[in-house]
Amino acid sequence: MQEHQDDFSMVFEGxxxxxxxxxxxxxxxxxxxxxxHVFSCMEYMSRIRGGSxxxxxxxxxxxxxxxxxxxxxxxxxxxxxxxxxxxxxxEHTLIFAEEEKFGTHWDSxxxxxxxxxxxxxxxxxxxxxxxxxxxxxxxxxxxxERCTDYLRAQFAGxxxxxxxxxxxxxxxxxxxxxxxxxxxxxxxxxxxHENQRDSLMMDGTSALGIGAIAAGCNxxxxxxxSPGTGVLxxxxxxxxxxxxxxxxxxxxxxxxxxxxxxxxxxxxxxxTTSGGGFDLMQEGMSLAGMIETPIVVHIGQRxxxxxxxxxxxxxxxxxxxxHAGHGEFARAIFAPGTLIEAIETMQRAFDTAQRYQIPVxxxxxxxxxxxxxxxxxxxxxxxxxxxxxxxTGKEYKRYAFTESGLTxxxxxxxxxxxxxxxxxxxxxxxxxxxxxxxxxxxxxxxxARLQTLRxxxxxxxxxxxxxxxxxxxxxxxxxxxxxxxxxxRLDDNRVAGLHFAQLWxxxxxxxxxxxxxxKKIIVIENNAQGQFANLLHRESGIDVSRRxxxxxxxxxxxxxxxxxxxxxxxxxxx
Amino acid sequence: MDSPLEPFVMPSDTDVAxxxxxxxxxxxxxxxxxxxxxxxxxxxxxMVSGIGQAAKAPQYLKVNMFNGLHGRALxxxxxxxxxxxxxxxVVESGDGDLYGEGGNHFLHAIRRNFDITIIAxxxxxxxLTKGQASPTSQRCMKTPVQVGGVNLEPFNPLAVALxxxxxxxxxxxxxxxxxxxxxxxxxxRFKGCAIVDVFQPCVVFNKMNTWQWFREHTCELPEKHDPSxxxxxxxxxxxxxxxxxxIFYRNENRETYEDxxxxxxxxxxxxxxxxxxxxxxxxxxxx
Numbered sequence: 098m099q100e101h102q103d104d105f106s107m108v109f110e111g112x113x114x115x116x117x118x119x120x121x122x123x124x125x126x127x128x129x130x131x132x133x134h135v136f137s138c139m140e141y142m143s144r145i146r147g148g149s150x151x152x153x154x155x156x157x158x159x160x161x162x163x164x165x166x167x168x169x170x171x172x173x174x175x176x177x178x179x180x181x182x183x184x185x186x187x188e189h190t191l192i193f194a195e196e197e198k199f200g201t202h203w204d205s206x207x208x209x210x211x212x213x214x215x216x217x218x219x220x221x222x223x224x225x226x227x228x229x230x231x232x233x234x235x236x237x238x239x240x241x242e243r244c245t246d247y248l249r250a251q252f253a254g255x256x257x258x259x260x261x262x263x264x265x266x267x268x269x270x271x272x273x274x275x276x277x278x279x280x281x282x283x284x285x286x287x288x289x290h291e292n293q294r295d296s297l298m299m300d301g302t303s304a305l306g307i308g309a310i311a312a313g314c315n316x317x318x319x320x321x322x323s324p325g326t327g328v329l330x331x332x333x334x335x336x337x338x339x340x341x342x343x344x345x346x347x348x349x350x351x352x353x354x355x356x357x358x359x360x361x362x363x364x365x366x367x368x369t370t371s372g373g374g375f376d377l378m379q380e381g382m383s384l385a386g387m388i389e390t391p392i393v394v395h396i397g398q399r400x401x402x403x404x405x406x407x408x409x410x411x412x413x414x415x416x417x418x419x420h421a422g423h424g425e426f427a428r429a430i431f432a433p434g435t436l437i438e439a440i441e442t443m444q445r446a447f448d449t450a451q452r453y454q455i456p457v458x459x460x461x462x463x464x465x466x467x468x469x470x471x472x473x474x475x476x477x478x479x480x481x482x483x484x485x486x487x488x489t490g491k492e493y494k495r496y497a498f499t500e501s502g503l504t505x506x507x508x509x510x511x512x513x514x515x516x517x518x519x520x521x522x523x524x525x526x527x528x529x530x531x532x533x534x535x536x537x538x539x540x541x542x543x544x545a546r547l548q549t550l551r552x553x554x555x556x557x558x559x560x561x562x563x564x565x566x567x568x569x570x571x572x573x574x575x576x577x578x579x580x581x582x583x584x585x586r587l588d589d590n591r592v593a594g595l596h597f598a599q600l601w602x603x604x605x606x607x608x609x610x611x612x613x614x615x616k617k618i619i620v621i622e623n624n625a626q627g628q629f630a631n632l633l634h635r636e637s638g639i640d641v642s643r644r645x646x647x648x649x650x651x652x653x654x655x656x657x658x659x660x661x662x663x664x665x666x667x668x669x670x671x
Numbered sequence: 672m673d674s675p676l677e678p679f680v681m682p683s684d685t686d687v688a689x690x691x692x693x694x695x696x697x698x699x700x701x702x703x704x705x706x707x708x709x710x711x712x713x714x715x716x717x718m719v720s721g722i723g724q725a726a727k728a729p730q731y732l733k734v735n736m737f738n739g740l741h742g743r744a745l746x747x748x749x750x751x752x753x754x755x756x757x758x759x760x761v762v763e764s765g766d767g768d769l770y771g772e773g774g775n776h777f778l779h780a781i782r783r784n785f786d787i788t789i790i791a792x793x794x795x796x797x798x799l800t801k802g803q804a805s806p807t808s809q810r811c812m813k814t815p816v817q818v819g820g821v822n823l824e825p826f827n828p829l830a831v832a833l834x835x836x837x838x839x840x841x842x843x844x845x846x847x848x849x850x851x852x853x854x855x856x857x858x859x860r861f862k863g864c865a866i867v868d869v870f871q872p873c874v875v876f877n878k879m880n881t882w883q884w885f886r887e888h889t890c891e892l893p894e895k896h897d898p899s900x901x902x903x904x905x906x907x908x909x910x911x912x913x914x915x916x917x918i919f920y921r922n923e924n925r926e927t928y929e930d931x932x933x934x935x936x937x938x939x940x941x942x943x944x945x946x947x948x949x950x951x952x953x954x955x956x957x958x
Contacts, residue, residue, distance in 0.1 A: 297957035311950060315939045316754060318746075335953065340942055342753050342934065347779040351746035354739060358719070358750025361737055362758065363940025366750070384740050474954060482944055508940050509717050509735035509751075510758050517736040520722070529688075529730055529738075 103158030111174035114146040116226035132288025138468040143407040149177035158286035162578030166654035176200040219266035231270025301465040304436040306331030308443025316364035318344040318355040324463040325397035328369040349374040353381030363508035367393040372414040386426025388518035391450035398462040409650030410463035412623040430601040432460040434577025451485030464652040465575035489514030502545030551602040560594030572621040573597040583658035608637040694845035694871025701851035719748040725765035725792030742772025745780040755938035770806040781835040785928040794873040802876030829908035838922040839865035892917040
């Protein structure tokens with residue numbers, strides 16, 4: 098049986114087009130309704146048909162937000178499953194597959210599962226994934242009715258025949274699955290007895306989209322690029338209801354310049370992209386800095402350089418976000434690590450952009466965007482959205498000098514004044530200038546806000562007790578879930594953790610949070626060089642003694658982090 | 672016309688960065704004349720420009736201004752129109768900015784057909800960078816970069832615009848302020864993407880296309896020209912004997928992007944926050 102009874106991990110593997118994601122999307126609501134905590138993530142190839150993709154679903158005793166390498170149940174549809182996943186299997190893994198398709202590694206863990214035959218009996222090859230769902234439900238001991246009700250609702254629009262075929266396919270799978278001998282049946286975590294209405298299930302993309310809507314985002318212009326596109330489609334689907342203007346630009350350069358034009362005219366504006374698209378947006382970042390016009394830029398990171406691995410994950414664009422755009426100007430960078438943080442930091446990003454009149458970057462990645470888990474409704478907060486603009490008077494000057502460097506922002510068509518913004522160095526009215534004195538004062542004006550911005554920087558989330566710990570493990574963005582769970586498993590009070598959801602500017606007492614040089618600092622990040630470790634060192638002066646890095650295109654598993662930290666903690670005590 | 676009481680007029684001590692004798696001065700006069708006559712309120716007009724000498728034009732008018740990046744005036748103008756369709760938006764930039772650096776945006780602005788006026792100062796050279804070829808430079812012009820002479824066919828903005836069914840396509844010449852003013856007025860009045868390519872010399876760097884050259888190489892559109900006939904307009908745009916001036920094409924039937932996209936009359940800056948009820952209803956879909 099599986100190692101942990103409070104944790105059951107299932108992986109569904111198949112070619113693109115075989116409906117592996119459908120298996121997950123059918124199972125997740127049913128598993129949730131059965132009272133289980135679920136976490137799900139996917140990895141897929143950059144192709145429309147063929148290849149080998151997989152999704153993982155974890156059933157856990159308490160809410161989790163990361164994947165495990167260990168596979169307790171594998172359902173495989175292609176011959177490539179073994180080659181790609183065998184290191185994650187253990188001696189009791191249940192493997193459901195057809196020997197003919199699975200290949201030469203067939204062994205006693207494998208259970209001949211004629212999904213193809215079930216599908217044909219039900220009405221055609223397309224139903225094999227629904228049969229798979231039936232098998233899994235039977236093995237997990239979940240009544241089939243929970244799924245058939247859902248299938249009925251899901252396919253009602255496609256006619257009675259389609260509904261019946263789906264149900265038949267699920268039944269055939271179910272009847273097969275219940276024959277699994279009792280000694281091979283998995284022991285599942287005790288279902289939680291929470292009120293289903295208290296929690297929501299969603300992926301990271303949805304959480305960011307919800308955050309944008311909560312913040313009053315009413316303009317998004319973008320060019321599609323995985324994995325950043327999801328935020329664009331999320332808002333497009335809700336554009337009518339929330340009065341959001343959605344525009345697909347001809348390229349990323351147009352996207353950010355249109356975003357800034359809209360913001361200049363008073364929109365709460367954002368763009369979404371990935372690293373490659375953001376490369377093209379850099380001049381727009383610089384423009385936003387110069388014309389002091391707010392914009393929120395979401396970067397869904399994927400591995401670079403260049404086209405890299407389009408459908409995989411990485412945290413390789415921190416340096417890019419930090420330095421994007423020529424010249425010196427203020428900016429802020431957020432990197433949420435949980436769904437709640439995604440909802441909150443997106444709101445904070447809009448608020449910061451509006452109040453400080455700067456570009457703000459939200460850095461996510463494919464792993465965070467695609468991973469599904471649950472959050473409690475009462476944890477979702479709406480931050481108050483303060484009005485970012487003022488009505489102008491006849492004598493309005495867009496860049497009038499003030500103590501804070503921030504001029505109340507007028508927009509054209511609101512008041513008697515005129516509003517000029519200029520990418521050239523400009524005077525208080527926004528008109529071009531070549532006065533060195535004016536240049537000096539304008540640079541000071543634009544950079545002064547960095548001080549207050551730093552004063553209100555988000556403090557990192559503390560995991561464990563850093564005061565008593567000898568080792569502080571630091572991570573940012575999507576690695577929060579894996580670090581939390583790894584430290585829990587490690588259960589060693591010598592090791593604590595810090596998760597940063599704001600990467601720029603960093604909080605003032607970062608050095609103090611890192612123990613002022615008295616602790617061993619480990620930084621975990623999904624990139625090859627340790628970009629955040631470098632930033633931490635540069636900003637705090639504290640040495641980073643070890644970097645746990647991974648730039649293969651995959652996220653860290655809990656096991657990997659536990660192994661690395663165990664090794665380090667062991668080295669510490671000897 | 673230069674009375675400081677008139678709208679749009681800048682203080683008399685404004686330092687204008689254009690060379691004496693430059694065509695930009697005439698275009699500015701024509702634009703200001705058109706704006707005056709149309710009685711547009713300066714606070715409801717936004718002039719958008721990119722970078723270059725022509726792109727400085729909005730600096731010399733008392734209007735809302737978005738002087739953005741090189742080549743990027745059109746996307747910024749789109750954002751402004753979508754955020755507030757009550758604003759009149761005029762884009763003014765040079766041939767290098769609009770047809771070279773911003774070429775892709777030019778194509779897609781026409782495809783979208785949002786309601787703006789594009790005034791392209793076309794002097795067939797890069798002035799501010801000191802005299803290199805522009806997309807509209809004539810063949811054989813020698814420059815410090817094209818030392819053997821320009822060997823490419825010039826970009827034909829009017830033909831390209833017509834091929835995309837730009838609904839208002841015109842050419843003017845800075846030497847004829849009255850005609851330029853009246854074409855620009857028509858263009859601003861027009862509902863949709865109106866393009867006015869304005870010939871003008873660069874008196875410092877372009878020794879080939881001088882005031883005199885433009886006078887000799889331009890003509891009026893034929894009297895029988897029908898601006899509702901796209902093929903006829905295309906024929907005139909393809910002429911190489913002389914370059915006709917006037918409104919080549921007008922298509923009143925193209926829907927604007929603002930209408931197609933269902934942009935409402937209320938500007939985005941007036942939008943009220945999302946209500947708690949609407950927000951909760953959205954969350955319910957994730958139960």
